[in-house]
Amino acid sequence: MFGSLSEEVEVKVSADKAWQLYGTIKLGEIAAKHTLESIDVLEGDGGVGTVIKVNFKPESRISYCKEKFTMIDNDNMVREVEIIEGGLLDFGFTLCRIRIEVKDNANDKTGSSCVAKMTVEYEVKEEAVGNTSLVTIEPFVVLMKIANEHLLNSS
Template sequence: MSKMFGYLSEEVEVKVTADKAWQLYGTIKLGEIAAKHTLESIDVVEGDGGVGTVIKVKFKPESRISYCKEKFTMIDNDNMMREVEIIEGGHLDFGFTLYRIRIEVKDNTNDETGSSCVVKMIVEYEVKEEAADNASLATIEPFVVLMKFANEHLLSSS
């Protein structure tokens, strides 16, 4: 059975140091901001925010997706990268066999003062061929919105 693969990404500059941004983007605190602004709720099913942590995300009623469970599959504090994969519900209910979100925080090479960084969100997905029409459900948009709220939070708390 063949599958369709996809990749979406978005980068934003944040006016805080990479270390400060990572203290939010590298942790479960990012979910708390999402829950406050863009989601119905987030509950930790198991874990403490490290690799293996599973969270249940409930979307707002107007969303086509009601809920999903995400598992933290990789956290690399040295390189400031984190990955989560949907393991239940969400896009998997629409024929996706993989839906992975990667966050990367990097120093802003264009900023010699070191006072800003670049945050990159990446969505990688795989869809069964017979569900290829659902590939349009894969979107970076909610993460762009989340980055906006996260960055406002970082700036207001600096």
């Protein structure tokens, strides 16, 4: 079974400025300070092929996952990571991909704001379909709000 969830939020900075955070490993570093136990870079420098280990807080149902940066398109401001170990893969999922997109805000002709979109795509084995309730966009919405506050405070 395949599914996806997504959410968009308005960011009160230009798309280029937002991409300087959303398109890089800095986004994970901000998450580690606020919502995670820690993030460890296992290989790479933030480009395609980078592998990070995300350690969740003890109260989480998931202790850790390893993510690999599989695509970074700076021209279109899109980045994708896939879980390659742990996380939802331990619950019968065969794919968990997180896509981050930053685009100009069509309602703002001044260019002083943009839209950030997070999408979680997943595939789960038939015998584990009951675990799809573990997939939620909420942690990513929280992350986007924290990232947006960081962008506003660093302007």
